[in-house]
Amino acid sequence: MNDLLTGKNVIITGAARGIGRTVLELFVRSGANVWACARKPDTGFEEEIKTLADAHGVWIEPVYFDLSDEAAVKEGIQRIIREKKQTDVLVNNAGIAYGGSFTMTSMSKLREVFQINYFAQIQIMQLVLRNMMKQKSGCIINMASVGGIETAPGYLAYGSSKAALIYATKTASHEVGQYGIRVNAIAPGLVETEMGSYKSDDEIEKILERSSLHRKASPEEIANCALFLASDRSSFITGQTLIADGGRICV
Numbered sequence: 632m633n634d635l636l637t638g639k640n641v642i643i644t645g646a647a648r649g650i651g652r653t654v655l656e657l658f659v660r661s662g663a664n665v666w667a668c669a670r671k672p673d674t675g676f677e678e679e680i681k682t683l684a685d686a687h688g689v690w691i692e693p694v695y696f697d698l699s700d701e702a703a704v705k706e707g708i709q710r711i712i713r714e715k716k717q718t719d720v721l722v723n724n725a726g727i728a729y730g731g732s733f734t735m736t737s738m739s740k741l742r743e744v745f746q747i748n749y750f751a752q753i754q755i756m757q758l759v760l761r762n763m764m765k766q767k768s769g770c771i772i773n774m775a776s777v778g779g780i781e782t783a784p785g786y787l788a789y790g791s792s793k794a795a796l797i798y799a800t801k802t803a804s805h806e807v808g809q810y811g812i813r814v815n816a817i818a819p820g821l822v823e824t825e826m827g828s829y830k831s832d833d834e835i836e837k838i839l840e841r842s843s844l845h846r847k848a849s850p851e852e853i854a855n856c857a858l859f860l861a862s863d864r865s866s867f868i869t870g871q872t873l874i875a876d877g878g879r880i881c882v
């Protein structure tokens with residue numbers, strides 16, 4: 632337990648599993664209250680977050696919306712804003728992986744990946760930022776990927792959606808810095824989650840071979856990056872992409 636986020640109210644998307652779930656647990660252990668956003672209602676998840684909240688003396692509220700549904704995203708975030716609580720931190724974490732060669736990626740698939748990995752993230756940022764601008768404080772963390780920095784064959788949709796998110800992070804940081812709001816991104820390499828096993832074993836082996844640490848990250852290692860960026864320990868850092876990839880060597 633640390634007190635890096637004591638009293639802070641945090642929105643986390645994709646909070647039910649993977650990196651988002653680990654961010655939720657670490658942030659709660661650091662004193663944060665959380666709006667835990669997930670795609671679908673789940674009583675098991677609700678029981679688990681209630682136990683977690685009670686154990687740490689904070690509140691965790693489930694909020695459900697599908698990122699592919701613009702109206703549902705708006706309703707979900709507006710529901711949070713209507714509570715009229717301070718919105719201190721947004722962790723825009725949810726996302727999907729997609730592999731497909733340049734010429735074989737259909738326009739509809741490209742749109743689907745961009746809807747979830749980019750348009751929905753921008754929509755959430757816009758809604759939350761308007762509130763943060765009124766507050767004159769706030770912090771946004773976008774979960775990008777080294778896939779948005781390195782170019783790799785076969786990842787047109789995923790890579791360009793994450794590259795766009797990194798651009799949005801920088802441009803938003805320029806516009807809202809005057810309101811005391813920081814906007815940063817994290818670019819993980821391979822992480823031990825379901826998504827981290829999306830590539831073939833061969834591809835994973837090659838990536839790990841040419842990285843300095845020769846292993847995937849644990850979700851905790853990525854959650855620790857988010858904790859640093861969400862806390863006042865990073866109070867002079869904005870517009871940055873924190874690369875946490877175990878020292879991947881671009882080829």
Ligand SMILES: NC(=O)c1ccc[n+]([C@@H]2O[C@H](COP(=O)([O-])OP(=O)(O)OC[C@H]3O[C@@H](n4cnc5c(N)ncnc54)[C@H](OP(=O)(O)O)[C@@H]3O)[C@@H](O)[C@H]2O)c1
Binds near residue numbers: 647648651818825
């Ligand atoms: N794992 C890696 O190796 C890696 C590397 C670089 C970057 N990242 C990024 O890190 C973030 C989290 O990834 P992860 O590894 O935790 O992946 P994950 O285990 O596959 O989890 C993805 C999360 O996103 C949510 N999500 C996906 N589509 C959604 C939709 N349409 N509406 C609402 N929620 C949706 C999922 O919710 P459901 O449970 O409902 O599906 C889940 O909570 C992603 O943005 C990913 O691109 C991951």
